[in-house]
Amino acid sequence: MKLNFIFILVVVIFFTISCNNDDDDAGDTIEVRDVAEVEAEDDAELQLYLQTHFYNYEEFQNPPADFDYKIVFDTIAGVNADKIPLIEQVQEEIINFQDVPHTLYYIIAREGVGENPVYGHEVITKYQGSYIGGEIFNDLNVETKFSTTGVVYGFGALLVKLKTGTSFTENINGTLEWNQDYGIGAAFMPSGLGYFNSPPLGSSIPSYSPLIFKVDMLEFNEIDEDYTIINAQGGTASTPDGIPSHLEDVDGDGDPRNDDTDGDGIPNYLDADDDGDGVLTKAEYDYDEDGVVDDSDGDGVPDYLDPDSRIEGN
Helix, strand or coil, X not given: CCCCCCCEECCCCCHHHHCCCCCCCCCCCCCCCCHHHHHHHHHXXXXXXXXXXXXXXXXXXXXXXXXXXXXXXXXXXXXXXXCCCHHHCCEEEEEEECCEEEEEEEEEEECCXXXXXXXXXXXXXXXXXXXCCCCEEEEEEEEEEEECCCCCHHHHHHHCCCCCCCCEEECCCCCEEECCCCEEEEEEECHHHCCCCCCCCCCCCCCCCCEEEEEEEEEEEECCCCEEECCCCCCEEECCCCCCHHHCCCCCCCCHHHCCCCCCCCCHHHECCCCCCCCCHHXXXXXXXXXXXXXXXXXXXXXXXXXXXXXXXX
């Protein structure tokens, strides 16, 4: 489905920067702490929060007529003393960061009725990011699109767990009214699955901050994200290779971010020359345009992943 309106362009920090704990900036004085030590502190803080807070699950179970379908967290106290704590409702996923297992906690308030995006899709969402204390650092309650591979690991892991909805109607003023059947969820992540010691430049996010993200999963699209360096200063230009990013998952583990055939440090989905043989992937993928991926030497390895295969004339 094509959306005939202008989305907000979200500037996101590519995961290898967002999740990097190396202090490469000579002007950066942030202490690089032990990952396991930080993980233990963050998990204790997250568990305390989950034990003492709840979300408006009753409204999702029996929506009032005026319900806005937004997740709201509150403290278990007073009139809310009998609410079910988040710790009894969250699901968990273990994700490694710097070889240290980290626990991502998440809730699916509403699953959605469509399909799940995968890593390498471009998603269209509304989302909010906040700290454990409740302070909001990013609130985008408008249609916002970005790649599932272009965000921090904890956020991306939540995105692929939510399904899209069915459709929308466009109002006279140009805003969209989405059918109330899209996926809604929230993730509670340690800093290792967020920005660790390298928050985005210019952001207010402190280093080593556990984060909470709430997401409305509206829609997703295929994208082709390959880039090529075009000057000595590191400028880049988009050079799509004809392979959607989510299909550049060579090892089949569901995540194209860890597939780098030529070992140049650029994952295939961002690499305009996947096998590093000097011939662009788009020229080797289907050179004769017959709809079949080329394997000129018949060794079972497609030409665009085989540095020993070079199409004649390239």
